[in-house]
């Protein structure tokens with residue numbers, strides 16, 4: 001059997017028609033196909049490879065850690081150098097009050113931890129989240145997901161959750177003294193890049209502060225320079241009570257984190273003790289990779305250039321007759337098609353052009369452009385030309 005046949009035969013697959021592309025290598029902004037073809041990556045593994053694939057600093061940090069230890073024990077018992085150095089660096093980069101880091105393995109798990117922490121700290125049970133929000137696939141994360149299609153087959157989910165509409169200040173009064181936390185993305189990604197209206201996130205922040213509900217910001221997809229700031233909430237001057245990170249955090253390795261104040265986080269160490277534990281959370285190799293990746297992001301990548309690069313895509317494509325709208329912040333971009341039925345042919349044409357793109361979970365009329373932040377201006381020009389050619393090759 002070929003590996004393609006083995007893939008379809010032996011892997012549990014979440015989609016009926018996976019892209020099924022085969023790559024032998026990935027480096028920088030390029031994916032090298034088994035077919036001998038080179039592809040420009042405009043997806044970054046869904047906002048993971050922000051500093052590019054196989055960044056040399058990340059590879060050497062991993063190699064160095066491999067020479068020391070691979071695994072010692074469950075999270076939070078031994079003092080592991082990569083974990084403590086990464087936690088300190090994150091705390092230094094974040095505003096005051098976000099200085100205690102709990103490491104897990106993924107975005108979903110970080111959401112689970114954040115919501116448990118909010119319940120434990122407030123003694124409340126209600127969790128509010130948003131229609132169109134995506135926070136992961138585990139049962140807790142699914143319970144706060146803002147899309148009924150993905151939830152219905154798995155009910156009953158966790159009770160006590162309420163959904164409100166994003167960008168609707170009139171619905172913020174649903175947040176009350178009963179609310180443990182509100183879980184929000186700053187920009188709704190899977191809804192097709194829905195940016196917050198002016199003042200909306202501040203109103204949300206204020207309503208949470210008024211009621212004592214904790215504001216949890218899920219920066220899993222928007223974090224680590226993707227929008228042109230290291231953490232996306234920096235654009236709107238709101239500071240969450242709990243911050244959720246994953247994806248690009250690990251520099252290509254699996255890692256998630258929820259971050260809050262030491263005061264709040266301490267609640268997890270008693271009543272009950274060991275109420276949130278993880279075997280592989282904060283894996284030393286992942287943390288070593290994350291530390292190297294964060295250094296690359298903060299020391300060598302000009303985050304201002306991310307905004308300029310996003311503008312380049314926008315100006316080059318905005319007047320195309322097949323495009324209804326481009327919604328974006330930095331290099332997190334949703335291109336809405338006038339004809340949603342172009343989705344499939346466009347993806348295929350782009351692959352022929354050597355360009356990998358993707359779609360948004362809840363918006364099949366909107367395609368995703370989110371390249372590694374290190375994409376060059378020439379590569380952006382090349383990508384835009386290929387996109388325009390692909391449109392003209394579509395029926």
Ligand code: PMP
Nearest residue numbers: 106107108134135136220221246
């Ligand atoms: N939150 C957001 C905003 C996400 O985009 C994702 C993943 N797409 C998650 C949480 C869940 O992350 P993971 O797949 O690592 O569990």
